[in-house]
Amino acid sequence: MTRTSVLNQIHLLLPPKDSSKSTEFNLRLKDQDCLSLLKRCKSMEEFKQVHAQMLKLGLLCDSFCSNNLVASCALSNWGSMDYACSIFRQIEDPDTFVFNTMIRGHAKDASFEEAFLLYYEMFDRGIEPDNFTYPALLKACARRWALEKGMQIHGHIFKLGLEVDVFVQNSLISMYGKCGKIELACAVFELMNQKTVASWSAIIGAHASLGLWCECLMLFGEMNREGCWRAEESTLVSVLSACTHLGSFDLGRCTHGSLLRNISGINVIVETSLIDMYVKSGCLEKGLSIFQNMAKKNQFSYTVMISGLAMHGRGREALRVFSEMLEEGMVPDDVVYVGVLSACSHAGLVKEGLQCFDRMKYEHRIDPTIQHYGCLVDLMGQAGMLNEASELINSMPIEPNDVVWRSLLSACKAHHNLELGEIAAKNLGQLKSQNPSDYVILSNMYARAQRWEDVARIRTEMVDKGIEQKPGCSLVEVKRKVHKFVSQDMSHPQCHGIQEMIHQMEWQLKFEGYSPDTSQVLLDVDEEEKRERLKAHSQKLAIAFALIHTSRGSPIRIARNLRMCSDCHTYTKYISMIYEREITVRDRYRFHHFKNGTCSCSDYW
DNA sequence: GTAGGGTTAG
Structure with missing residues (x-):
C-alpha cells in the first residue's frame, strides 16, 4: 500500500459530508488502524494530517x-520534539509508557537535561519507572561521561527493587x-x-576504549568458548585494534578471515582497522591493497594509510596519497598533518616537509601542535640541520616537551654534536625525564668522545635517580609462537644452536665483505670484546633463530624495542642477500624492510 | 497492544 493510499484511507473511513445518504461509512478507526497509520507517516505534514x-x-x-502519537513524533527521523512536547503536555494522565517515549526522544536529540527533568517529574507524579525507562538515561550518562549521574541512576534502579x-x-x-569505571562494568x-x-x-568495547588490549583479547576468547561466536563488526573492530596494539598479527589475520566469512560488505570502519593492523604489523602491501580497493574512503582511512606509509619510510607515496585526499575534496x-610531516621526516624530505608545515598553517589554518613541532624538529635534526632545529625549538609559540628535546638529542647523537646534545639533555633533565634512553644517549656521546668521567657521572646519576636502562630485546614469531631475545642474554633454551648459526653466518658475512662496526659499542673495552658484544645484539640472535626454524625463502618479521643500531642494519642487509630472505624489522620508530642486500629506508633513519 | 541494549577507526 502506498503512502498516498493510506492517507486516502483515513478519509474514506470518515463519515461522508452528507451522512444521511450512507450509514455504512459511519465506521470508526480502530486502535490498530491508527497505529499503522502513524507508523506509515513519512513527514511532519502527513503526521499532522493523521493527528x-x-x-x-x-x-x-x-x-x-x-502514546503512539507521541512516539511517532518524538522518535521518527522526521519528527519534532517541540511538537511531541506540545502533544504530551495535553495528555491529562500520562503513564510510564509515554514518559519513557519522551525521555527517549530527548536523549535521541541529545537534550539530556530535558530527559532527566522528565525522569524526575515521573517521581514527583508518583509514576513508577520500569526497565524501558533506563537505557536511554544511561546512554545519556555515557555520552556525557557523567559517572556520578550514572551511579545515581544505578542506585535508583537498585532502590526500586527493579x-x-x-x-x-x-x-x-x-x-x-x-565513564572509565571498568571494574564496575x-x-x-x-x-x-x-x-x-x-x-x-559492550564489555569488549569498554576494555578497548580504555586501551586494555590483553583483557580485550581474553574476553574475545571467552566469548568464543561460551559459544557466542557470531561476533559482529563492532566487536571485531575492537579485537582488531587490540591485535594492532599487541602486535598479534596471527590473530589479526584470523579476525580478517572471520570478517570475510561472516560479514558481507565490510564497512569503512572495519576496512580502516584492517589497514591499520596490517600496516603496523609490517604488511604494508596488504594494507595498501585494501586501501586501493575501498569503495569509499574517509578522513580516517587516509590518515591510517598516510601514517602507515610514513612508518615504512615511503614518504613520496604518502605525499601522493595526501594529494589524492585533497583532490577528493x-x-x-x-x-593527518602529523602523518604527512612524519612521512617527510622518515624519508628525509626536508623541503617538502617545510612546505607542508606552511601549507598547514596558512592554507588550512591549523595551529601547529607540539606533535607537529616534534616532527619538524625530527625532520631538521635527522637531516643534520641541528642549528635550525634548535632555533625552531627556541622560537616555538608553545612550550617544548620531552619528545621535542629527545628528537634533538638523538639528532645530535647521529651528527656528533655534543655541545647541543648537552643542552637537549639538560632540558630533558629539567622536564624530570625518567626515560632511560635520554641518559644512555648522552652517556654514549661522552663515550664516543672518550670522556669516561662524564660517562661515569651520567651512570651514577641514573643509579641515584633509580632509572634502569632497558636492555635491547627483539621478538620474532616462529610457527605461531613469539620468541623473545634479549641483548647479550644466552639463556634461550636453544642457545647452543643459535651460537652455531651465528658462527656460520659470520663466515658468510666476512666472505661478502662485512666488517663489524665496533664504533657502535660505546664501552671502555678492547676491540675483541666489542666484537663479541656486537654479535650478541638481540636482533642478530632473533635472525639466527628464525633462519634455523623457518623454511627457506619465507619472510622473517622482527619487532625490537630500541632504535636499530647501524651495525645491525648493515648486518641485516647482508643476511637478506646471503640467505635470500625478506626481513622486516620494526624498531621503536619505524619499519625497515631488508631485501637483496638493501633496506627500504635507503640508509636514512 | 505500543517501546529499549552494544556501534567500533586515525
Whole structure:
C-alpha cells in the first residue's frame, strides 16, 4: 500500500459530508488502524494530517492512541520534539509508557537535561519507572561521561527493587565503560545470567576504549568458548585494534578471515582497522591493497594509510596519497598533518616537509601542535640541520616537551654534536625525564668522545635517580609462537644452536665483505670484546633463530624495542642477500624492510 | 497492544 493510499484511507473511513445518504461509512478507526497509520507517516505534514483526523474522531482520549502519537513524533527521523512536547503536555494522565517515549526522544536529540527533568517529574507524579525507562538515561550518562549521574541512576534502579533485564544491564556496562569505571562494568557483566552478543560487544568495547588490549583479547576468547561466536563488526573492530596494539598479527589475520566469512560488505570502519593492523604489523602491501580497493574512503582511512606509509619510510607515496585526499575534496585536520610531516621526516624530505608545515598553517589554518613541532624538529635534526632545529625549538609559540628535546638529542647523537646534545639533555633533565634512553644517549656521546668521567657521572646519576636502562630485546614469531631475545642474554633454551648459526653466518658475512662496526659499542673495552658484544645484539640472535626454524625463502618479521643500531642494519642487509630472505624489522620508530642486500629506508633513519 | 541494549577507526 502506498503512502498516498493510506492517507486516502483515513478519509474514506470518515463519515461522508452528507451522512444521511450512507450509514455504512459511519465506521470508526480502530486502535490498530491508527497505529499503522502513524507508523506509515513519512513527514511532519502527513503526521499532522493523521493527528487532525484522530482529533476529529475523538481517538485521543485513549492512552494507547496518544502514546503512539507521541512516539511517532518524538522518535521518527522526521519528527519534532517541540511538537511531541506540545502533544504530551495535553495528555491529562500520562503513564510510564509515554514518559519513557519522551525521555527517549530527548536523549535521541541529545537534550539530556530535558530527559532527566522528565525522569524526575515521573517521581514527583508518583509514576513508577520500569526497565524501558533506563537505557536511554544511561546512554545519556555515557555520552556525557557523567559517572556520578550514572551511579545515581544505578542506585535508583537498585532502590526500586527493579528486576533488571539484559537491556538495562548492557546499558549499565556501556555507561560504566565510557565513564572509565571498568571494574564496575565488569561487576555488572559478571552478574549477568544471560549474556547476549550486545553484552559481549559492550564489555569488549569498554576494555578497548580504555586501551586494555590483553583483557580485550581474553574476553574475545571467552566469548568464543561460551559459544557466542557470531561476533559482529563492532566487536571485531575492537579485537582488531587490540591485535594492532599487541602486535598479534596471527590473530589479526584470523579476525580478517572471520570478517570475510561472516560479514558481507565490510564497512569503512572495519576496512580502516584492517589497514591499520596490517600496516603496523609490517604488511604494508596488504594494507595498501585494501586501501586501493575501498569503495569509499574517509578522513580516517587516509590518515591510517598516510601514517602507515610514513612508518615504512615511503614518504613520496604518502605525499601522493595526501594529494589524492585533497583532490577528493577532503579537508585535512591536525592528525593527518602529523602523518604527512612524519612521512617527510622518515624519508628525509626536508623541503617538502617545510612546505607542508606552511601549507598547514596558512592554507588550512591549523595551529601547529607540539606533535607537529616534534616532527619538524625530527625532520631538521635527522637531516643534520641541528642549528635550525634548535632555533625552531627556541622560537616555538608553545612550550617544548620531552619528545621535542629527545628528537634533538638523538639528532645530535647521529651528527656528533655534543655541545647541543648537552643542552637537549639538560632540558630533558629539567622536564624530570625518567626515560632511560635520554641518559644512555648522552652517556654514549661522552663515550664516543672518550670522556669516561662524564660517562661515569651520567651512570651514577641514573643509579641515584633509580632509572634502569632497558636492555635491547627483539621478538620474532616462529610457527605461531613469539620468541623473545634479549641483548647479550644466552639463556634461550636453544642457545647452543643459535651460537652455531651465528658462527656460520659470520663466515658468510666476512666472505661478502662485512666488517663489524665496533664504533657502535660505546664501552671502555678492547676491540675483541666489542666484537663479541656486537654479535650478541638481540636482533642478530632473533635472525639466527628464525633462519634455523623457518623454511627457506619465507619472510622473517622482527619487532625490537630500541632504535636499530647501524651495525645491525648493515648486518641485516647482508643476511637478506646471503640467505635470500625478506626481513622486516620494526624498531621503536619505524619499519625497515631488508631485501637483496638493501633496506627500504635507503640508509636514512 | 505500543517501546529499549552494544556501534567500533586515525
